[in-house]
Amino acid sequence: MKENLNETRLSPHFRLDEFLNLRKYPSNIPDMQVVANLAFGCYMLLEPARGLVGPIIVSSGFRNAAVNSKVGGVRNSQHLVGQAADIRPGNPAQFNRLVDFLRSCEYTDQLLTGNGWLHISWNPFAKPRRYVKVGYYK
Numbered sequence: 001m002k003e004n005l006n007e008t009r010l011s012p013h014f015r016l017d018e019f020l021n022l023r024k025y026p027s028n029i030p031d032m033q034v035v036a037n038l039a040f041g042c043y044m045l046l047e048p049a050r051g052l053v054g055p056i057i058v059s060s061g062f063r064n065a066a067v068n069s070k071v072g073g074v075r076n077s078q079h080l081v082g083q084a085a086d087i088r089p090g091n092p093a094q095f096n097r098l099v100d101f102l103r104s105c106e107y108t109d110q111l112l113t114g115n116g117w118l119h120i121s122w123n124p125f126a127k128p129r130r131y132v133k134v135g136y137y138k
């Protein structure tokens with residue numbers, strides 16, 4: 001199962017394992033709905049963003065309940081359902097461009113930034129909130 005996850009693509013430039021942190025959290029295995037939700041985020045937000053700013057590094061995507069509590073995530077975190085990712089551009093000089101792009105994206109549900117990172121979330125099942133907070137992370 002894990003070996004297959006490593007080869008599974010969500011979209012042309014994003015692999016499923018980039019969103020799982022399996023080396024650190026081997027039990028962080030997503031179900032099919034989570035995978036579908038992650039793919040939605042890749043196609044609607046991350047691929048278009050990558051086209052603009054180049055490679056994007058994902059530090060955290062899906063988190064099961066155990067992982068989410070271990071990292072101090074909020075109880076109703078969208079990471080729990082594969083509707084969020086913590087990312088930064090491989091080229092730090094592209095940070096503001098990435099923020100500006102995701103801020104303008106119609107599929108952005110929540111965008112929190114700061115300290116060189118962005119938390120971006122999406123929801124395939126609801127109208128995007130378009131909530132943006134720049135400088136959220138200190």
Ligand SMILES: [Zn+2]
Nearest residue numbers: 084085086119
């Ligand atoms: Zn996050």
